[in-house]
Amino acid sequence: xxxxxxxxxxxxxxxxxxxxxxxxxxxxxxxxxxxxxxxxxxxxxxxxxxxxxxxxxxxxxxxxxxxxxxxxxxxxxxxxxxxxxxxxxxxxxxxxxxxxxxxxxxxxxxxxxxxxxxxxxxxxxxxxxxxxxxxxxxxxxxxxxxxxxxxxxxxxxxxxxxxxxxxxxxxxxxxxxxxxxxxxxxxxxxxxxxxxxxxxxxxxxxxxxxxxxxxxxxxxxxxxxxxxxxxxxxxxxxxxxxxxxxxxxxxxxxxxxxxxxxxxxxxxxxxxxxxxxxxxxxxxxxxxxxxxxxxxxxxxxxxxxxxxxxxxxxxxxxxxxxxxxxxxxxxxxxxxxxxxxxxxxxxxxx
Amino acid sequence: xxxxxxxxxxxxxxxxxxxxxxxxxxxxxxxxxxxxxxxxxxxxxxxxxxxxxxxxxxxxxxxxxxxxxxxxxxxxxxxxxxxxxxxxxxxxxxxxxxxxxxxxxxxxxxxxxxxxxxxxxxxxxxxxxxxxxxxxxxxxxxxxxxxxxxxxxxxxxxxxxxxxxxxxxxxxxxxxxxxxxxxxxxxxxxxxxxxxxxxxxxxxxxxxxxxxxxxxxxxxxxxxxxxxxxxxxxxxxxxxxxxxxxxxxxxxxxxxxxxxxxxxxxxxxxxxxxxxxxxxxxxxxxxxxxxxxxxxxxxxxxxxxxxxxxxxxxxxxxxxxxxxxxxxxxxxxxxxxxxxxxxxxxxxxx
DNA sequence: TATCGTTGTGATAACGGTAACATCTGCAGC
DNA sequence: GCTGCAGATGTTACCGTTATCACAACGATA
Numbered sequence: 001x002x003x004x005x006x007x008x009x010x011x012x013x014x015x016x017x018x019x020x021x022x023x024x025x026x027x028x029x030x031x032x033x034x035x036x037x038x039x040x041x042x043x044x045x046x047x048x049x050x051x052x053x054x055x056x057x058x059x060x061x062x063x064x065x066x067x068x069x070x071x072x073x074x075x076x077x078x079x080x081x082x083x084x085x086x087x088x089x090x091x092x093x094x095x096x097x098x099x100x101x102x103x104x105x106x107x108x109x110x111x112x113x114x115x116x117x118x119x120x121x122x123x124x125x126x127x128x129x130x131x132x133x134x135x136x137x138x139x140x141x142x143x144x145x146x147x148x149x150x151x152x153x154x155x156x157x158x159x160x161x162x163x164x165x166x167x168x169x170x171x172x173x174x175x176x177x178x179x180x181x182x183x184x185x186x187x188x189x190x191x192x193x194x195x196x197x198x199x200x201x202x203x204x205x206x207x208x209x210x211x212x213x214x215x216x217x218x219x220x221x222x223x224x225x226x227x228x229x230x231x232x233x234x235x236x237x238x239x240x241x242x243x244x245x246x247x248x249x250x251x252x253x254x255x256x257x258x259x260x261x262x263x264x265x266x267x268x269x270x271x272x273x274x275x276x277x278x279x280x281x282x283x284x285x286x287x288x289x290x291x292x293x294x295x296x297x298x299x300x301x302x303x304x305x306x307x308x309x310x311x312x313x314x315x316x317x318x319x320x321x322x323x324x325x326x327x328x329x330x331x332x333x334x335x336x337x338x339x340x341x342x343x344x345x346x347x348x349x350x
Numbered sequence: 351x352x353x354x355x356x357x358x359x360x361x362x363x364x365x366x367x368x369x370x371x372x373x374x375x376x377x378x379x380x381x382x383x384x385x386x387x388x389x390x391x392x393x394x395x396x397x398x399x400x401x402x403x404x405x406x407x408x409x410x411x412x413x414x415x416x417x418x419x420x421x422x423x424x425x426x427x428x429x430x431x432x433x434x435x436x437x438x439x440x441x442x443x444x445x446x447x448x449x450x451x452x453x454x455x456x457x458x459x460x461x462x463x464x465x466x467x468x469x470x471x472x473x474x475x476x477x478x479x480x481x482x483x484x485x486x487x488x489x490x491x492x493x494x495x496x497x498x499x500x501x502x503x504x505x506x507x508x509x510x511x512x513x514x515x516x517x518x519x520x521x522x523x524x525x526x527x528x529x530x531x532x533x534x535x536x537x538x539x540x541x542x543x544x545x546x547x548x549x550x551x552x553x554x555x556x557x558x559x560x561x562x563x564x565x566x567x568x569x570x571x572x573x574x575x576x577x578x579x580x581x582x583x584x585x586x587x588x589x590x591x592x593x594x595x596x597x598x599x600x601x602x603x604x605x606x607x608x609x610x611x612x613x614x615x616x617x618x619x620x621x622x623x624x625x626x627x628x629x630x631x632x633x634x635x636x637x638x639x640x641x642x643x644x645x646x647x648x649x650x651x652x653x654x655x656x657x658x659x660x661x662x663x664x665x666x667x668x669x670x671x672x673x674x675x676x677x678x679x680x681x682x683x684x685x686x687x688x689x690x691x692x693x694x695x696x697x698x699x700x
Numbered sequence: 701t702a703t704c705g706t707t708g709t710g711a712t713a714a715c716g717g718t719a720a721c722a723t724c725t726g727c728a729g730c
Numbered sequence: 731g732c733t734g735c736a737g738a739t740g741t742t743a744c745c746g747t748t749a750t751c752a753c754a755a756c757g758a759t760a
Contacts, residue, residue, distance in 0.1 A: 026717080086438075
């Protein structure tokens with residue numbers, strides 16, 4: 001005689017309950033609920049009715065266990081102090097939990113291509129999908145290795161669309177163009193620019209937007225008003241010093257991110273200048289840093305949390321269709337937003 | 351003849367692989383890995399060796415499907431712009447991944463006790479353990495509700511030990527005492543203090559440390575040099591304005607967190623003061639904000655990431671021993687560290 | 701010496717779904 | 731009439747882990 005051991009968790013209604021109620025097999029219910037396979041209209045209606053009556057909700061664990069995909073998606077970051085890391089994480093976690101997948105964090109401080117290659121290879125073994133924020137998504141070595149292993153990768157907030165890589169990003173060019181146009185519309189004619197890290201494609205895009213807007217306004221970009229930065233606070237310090245040392249100072253400075261913009265404000269203050277009366281300052285990203293200065297920064301909002309969620313959804317979709325040999329590469333451009341705060345004014349007439 | 355259908359996921363190493371490698375049964379491996387049940391020392395060693403060699407990581411889905419406990423631990427935050435949220439998340443995620451449990455994020459912006467009660471009750475249904483950073487861990491309503499539901503809760507970075515709540519924190523009193531003593535040792539005699547949010551116990555502890563250190567040095571704390579803040583940048587602005595409006599200005603200002611310290615530097619700069627020559631400024635927490643100002647802040651490092659990991663481990667241990675009626679409450683105080691950077695100097699003699 | 705409780709280990713059957721396969725219907729095409 | 735194929739449904743096996751039971755070895759207790 002066989003002993004029947006039950007260890008149900010008590011309450012939860014399962015697919016079997018629904019099946020019994022609907023007078024169908026569990027498999028049919030599964031087909032209705034997950035929406036693939038042939039089911040007649042009548043059957044579908046009956047099953048849905050039962051689902052509603054019992055308030056059935058599929059069990060994530062069982063689903064991902066039964067489904068062939070293991071679905072561990074890795075988020076690799078290399079810049080733990082980046083001020084938008086927290087927003088990135090929140091978005092990614094929320095997305096992961098919504099899609100019932102597991103998120104694993106990796107932190108890389110790679111230096112040599114060889115180390116990168118090794119790390120990528122190891123990652124390829126552990127994860128079924130990867131999210132790559134900058135600057136990692138710019139590394140040919142990493143992306144090539146991952147792609148070769150057949151692992152879907154999404155580049156997050158990269159400046160441009162990479163040929164074989166899906167991508168979630170804002171239109172850096174257009175955003176930067178808008179911001180510059182806004183400054184121009186306020187009457188500024190000497191607008192300084194602090195570039196971002198030269199290794200990140202977004203930097204170039206932001207710079208190009210600035211140049212294009214100037215050109216359209218009939219201004220030739222002046223090299224004297226353009227400084228190289230590296231997205232760090234410290235680099236912003238140096239760049240804005242250089243900019244403010246010009247004989248004819250800029251009346252506005254557009255920094256490629258908020259950290260550098262906030263450094264610019266600090267430098268201006270130490271020189272006794274008032275922001276925005278004597279100098280308008282704008283940033284990019286709308287991170288915590290933008291509101292942790294006085295005056296608060298006018299900046300471009302990049303919805304990192306939402307973008308991270310999108311990235312996860314993209315990854316999941318691509319994992320589900322893994323068999324289909326045609327790997328679909330998607331370039332998902334999300335809307336940015338100009339956030340006007342207190343760091344911009346018309347240039348003083350003197 | 352029976353057809354054997356295989357739908358393994360290919361890569362992932364399972365408990366069976368480990369078992370084969372170790373020459374034991376899967377069940378024994380399970381016992382070693384999950385840490386309950388009887389296993390001999392020898393067996394444990396062999397299994398652990400195999401686990402390490404194969405880089406085995408338990409499968410969440412299978413675990414929560416098979417096990418009665420779902421082991422979802424929730425991290426509830428109410429302050430998304432807090433500058434240490436990212437570190438908190440990184441630590442928590444790392445801990446969750448190490449302990450092979452699922453982390454779910456909740457964000458609460460509760461206002462009324464009723465809303466808090468409802469949210470807590472809902473959470474109690476969804477999570478098996480909860481981590482509560484400030485200010486949530488200060489709410490009697492929330493903790494009472496969660497505890498009543500029999501859910502283990504860990505308060506993170508709370509100022510003091512709560513009677514029925516496990517807790518991971520630094521010794522705010524001692525840290526603040528040390529910092530004040532350091533300022534004193536540099537020759538400062540007029541040390542201003544900006545208090546933190548009055549609703550958070552850590553604020554009081556930090557203030558008490560300051561007072562105690564002054565007293566020990568034979569100085570009576572002067573109310574004129576003490577301002578209320580709320581841990582926000584904006585509140586730091588107002589508090590430091592007030593402090594620097596005194597006829598006899600303080601020569602140093604101790605802000606209860608980095609955001610307020612950074613606001614203080616901004617105010618000083620706008621008044622044409624040099625930091626640290628004319629004013630020393632120190633903060634607390636060592637968040638990103640501490641190095642995103644010039645000069646970089648001398649501050650107290652609170653190892654949030656490590657603390658979050660500890661919190662998760664604590665929670666897991668307590669979940670495992672759930673049956674044991676004796677609920678163990680642990681107060682885990684981790685080491686802080688004085689980080690000396692460039693915002694402190696001896697007071698100018700003039 | 702017989703009985704018991706503790707320790708250590710393994711076999712088996714769940715957990716709640718879904719993939720793969722089998723079956724059965726009806727209808728188009730030769 | 732027979733074949734073939736798509737629609738509709740059911741059966742079976744399996745995903746990776748753990749709860750439960752079974753059992754053996756051993757020392758302690760009666």
